[in-house]
Amino acid sequence: MSDELKSIPSLSPAHAAWWREALRNPVFTAAAAFGLVLVLGLIFSGDGAFYKWGTHRDALRQASVYGILACGMTVVIISAGIDLSVGSVLALVAVSFSILSIHWGWSPWVAIPACLAVGTACGAVTGGIIARFAIQPFIVTLSMMVFARGMAKYVSGGMKVSTAVQGADGTYSYVDVPEIFRLIDSRLLGENLSVVSLIFLACVVISWIGLSRLRWGRYIYAIGGNEAAARLSGVPVGAMKVAAYGLAGLFAAVAGICQAAQEQQGDPEAGIAYELSAIAIVVIGGTNLMGGRGGIGLTLLGTLIIGYIEKILSINAVPEANRLMLTGVIIVAAVLIQRRRV
């Protein structure tokens, strides 16, 4: 038996060692999982739709909002926290951005920074409460999730903020979709890449620089690995947490702006359960939920995995019930492939 095995070239000692090494590398396993998903797409191509670039461009566009949320979520999870509020903050920013841009006609140069400030403030407040009062992030961000959803409904009056503007006498008049909405929902490079996908990539790069190239990132890993040890080593744990949740809030605001632009309206019900998708993306990528381990490259791959699974199921017009079951199975399979071999 063992002779037989040795005769297979790929299992020669040198190759076996290479494979063991590769399987220990989380980026390799995440890429392998994504490769498997792509193979699924090549087989179940939806009458050849999978072979058209347009399908891939749309898959990237659809995954972008989740991916942007997942960037912030990655930082928070590496710090051994969790942020359940991102979906609600997305909705709050989407309605705020729509009100400022559509109804009040503010210039994007003012409206966008204002909206980013709203999101960052939400995140910083939760981070501040978590750090100052040492409460479980789950509870604090759950409170912010409920609060921000309420704010979104309050600000919008419970209605979608669209291009129908209600006058003082109760009648509706219609305004054009603001230029900034069209710009964010447009495409570049000869219609081949959506602007929101570029925004997502920018968020990935920003997070990567923060986590891998700045001292701030090393502090986040240190806090997630062992908070007490980090504190004793002089890491400003409180400030770092405010920054981590603030960044998650900032990205939630970016996602909210993208969401509003793509829907051409601000929906106070937008983003429900998006936080779960973002967490799933981070975990599928291979970032450890216990904190201290993982990275933004993994989250990029996780976004692609989830985005392509959704797209493949959609082009094949798989019925909803089967989609949910298949998604569950595929997520577990992806995580199993990812499991760290020690």
Next chain:
Amino acid sequence: MKARTRTIISMSGLFALCLTVGCERTPHEKVFTIGMSQCNLGEPWRVQMNADVKNAADKHPNIKVIFKDAQNDTLKQRAHIEEFVSAGVGLIIISPKEAAPLTEPVAKAVDAGIPVIVLDRRVLGDKYTCFIGADNKLIGREAGKWIVKKLGGQGKVVELKGLMTSTPGQDRHTGFRAGIEGSQIEVIFEADMKWLEPDARKEMESALARFDEIDLVYAHNDPGAHGAYLAAKAAGRETDIMFVGIDALPHEGVMYVKQGILDATLQYPTGGAEAIDIALKILNGEEVPKEITLGSRIFTTENVEAGGELIGS
């Protein structure tokens, strides 16, 4: 410890703020009080229903409506009915979340001598005063018939379905299929977009990637049709395809038709105004029918400025 107390105080302060923000009441000459329990205000259509009730009630200075929102929680809605009974309101309007668990509270209110108008969704049995609702099957069928006429009896159609585990989704689907029966209309792609615009856009992108020829999109609600339009527009194919939605809220579907985004939308009436009419009759001691089925209107590019056209019935 002190820090924790402070947190608790500040959090409860925030909650109290949330609670007070929603409540605003206009003083009225107090004659009849009507309790209105809405199953949730998350959907714009239900916001519209409350607005219709309020607008109709505002015309009558002798009635006052108390609105409650059950936030999609059956037990909360049950509590609303019990609260209205113990407060001794003159009449209850309920748009129930689901039938079975709310049947008994409604029956108890009737037993206590309070008339109950049930709006949109039903309760079981016959222990209520009046049911007012629209017919989704009829609306779906009328949509199908209009589409057959518009496409000249043949064409390729994409159907974007509402949540198929919900009755409106099922009825708008079966009604539509009955409406196109016998024609050469072919449904080439169907998907469940769960009433959500972003999902409708995703599914439509898939349909566009698969099929080079699509004549019309039938979506079970207007946001779905709008999402499909945005997908087609991004692909530069919006002028080749017609879009039909359902609900026809004034600032949503009807506006889309006016803006040339949708080719037609069929109204799913809220019955809010009718509920107040019936309530006044009941309070004046008049006889009312046990069941009222609301008519629907279709708004098309041609008739939208004239206020749509009555269909069905």
